[in-house]
Amino acid sequence: MAVYTDVGEAELAGFLGRYDCGPLLSYKGIAEGVENSNFLLRAGGGTFILTLYEKRVDRDDLPFFVGLMRHLASRGLNCPQPVVTRDGETLGELAGRPAALFTFLEGMWSRRPHADQCREVGVALAQLHDLASDFDLRRPNALGVAGWRQLLDGCGPRADDVEDGLRDELDAELRFLEENWPKGLPAGVIHADLFPDNVFFLSGELSGLIDFYFACNDILAYDLAICLCAWCFEQDGAYNVTKGRALIEGYRSARVLSAAELAALPLLARGAALRFLLTRLYDWIHVPANSFVTKKDPKEYLRKSRFHRSVRSIADYGVHE
């Protein structure tokens, strides 16, 4: 949950004065997103999401994030569309922070996704990759393979507090991934955080994708590997082959996966599991107990990492070339 910055009515009305959104009627801080402060705002012209970008987001990245959403929305992807001021701007400043106004997406995220939803996510992810292919800004993936060593070093010896020998295990896994990470696979803009709470459904259909604040340039199939980790495991840690097949086949129905991409999927999934394991482990060790941020269990991704290490080919995910 996240409302780090409160906003007064007068300064908010001043901010909104640059938009054609009608008079302000109400605004409520909402428990959505982790990095930023978000308000659900009602005005004469409709319902909006107001986002204030907090310290953890680099201001230099904002044109990429907001520009990407504008690009994708203009091409028909259901995602929050940045509202444009009368001066043509999509980014402003409010309460001393960069701020932007977005259209509101109806829909609910699925607490227990089923296979049909996994298939729809696969389709939407492929569409995102396709529609973003002519987006002209670039952002390297700070949490990609080249950044994992620094994360692991930052965890230090306390990794073993989570499980005896974990530090050595992760060190070996990381070394393997660094040496074998695939080269030459199709790359482009990826969402990089398409977890269930970032996908809305309405009346049984996918109604929108949100939270593009980890989006970056990286291997496209790595984004699918992230979704495989995020969508296709049961709460007891078991991989669900029906969901995995639905996700991957959904993706393939909208974008062709080459033989090389398919073959790389187990390795990319090991990378995806390690990436979320490392950030969770880092937060577990470093975020103070009295923080607003709810700490997530690193062990969930340790189990997923071990599962992907046990995979011999994509047949184990329930799919074939």
Add this chain to the structure above:
Amino acid sequence: MAVYTDVGEAELAGFLGRYDCGPLLSYKGIAEGVENSNFLLRAGGGTFILTLYEKRVDRDDLPFFVGLMRHLASRGLNCPQPVVTRDGETLGELAGRPAALFTFLEGMWSRRPHADQCREVGVALAQLHDLASDFDLRRPNALGVAGWRQLLDGCGPRADDVEDGLRDELDAELRFLEENWPKGLPAGVIHADLFPDNVFFLSGELSGLIDFYFACNDILAYDLAICLCAWCFEQDGAYNVTKGRALIEGYRSARVLSAAELAALPLLARGAALRFLLTRLYDWIHVPANSFVTKKDPKEYLRKSRFHRSVRSIADYGVHE
């Protein structure tokens, strides 16, 4: 901020099936209220607030709270109106908690109230007292004068951590109030927590009162004394006589204050300041640092308590009989 309980779409849809509110479109946990989990919910039939009552609220009190809101709304006070199911119910159960659906009130609370807003609050408070006079349920004030001793005892010697000698000072003040607390003043249903964040304004006018979860039966003028504490001090701790006068005169424009009520106001204000000082002090000492609840500074109310002790008559508040 407060979302203690998450709710899945399927169980929420089941809950809403008992209402004529149309299909569920979206719901977001909002940072409003401290005791309960609140969601801003959009459905085919409009926008609503969904409240899940958490442990700190006594289930036996819910018919009083929800019944009072229904009573006041039906008599024209702008407050959240409990939505009634097709079976005529206003209280249900969701995610293992008592739950209720309310109409949504537009409007914004004032972070820096000005005198005109204090006057409007005075008027609305008097209207509330008047409109609630024929509400037939009763709820004793657990945080009234009879309950303060237990709160102070519960703070123990650590009160002196806030300021040297505070425990003795509060003990003497409480003994004085216990011995001199007024008897025979007009009593009825009071809001008991009408702070600025519980009053909405829209287009310069008061648009609604919310959060009736401290409402109870007590001395009516004590409710005005609470507002005097909550609305009429500057951030530097100074009493603002213009705001105080506006609040009290606003109240008097809608309900006659007797000479006895006016004369008792300084004493009631001492009680109000002590009540919020004690609960803040109690939380300061007992609420763990990693709690979601934002702890409020008890010293703010220590300054207000001392101010009210210095008051010789209501002339010091800027008003006359």
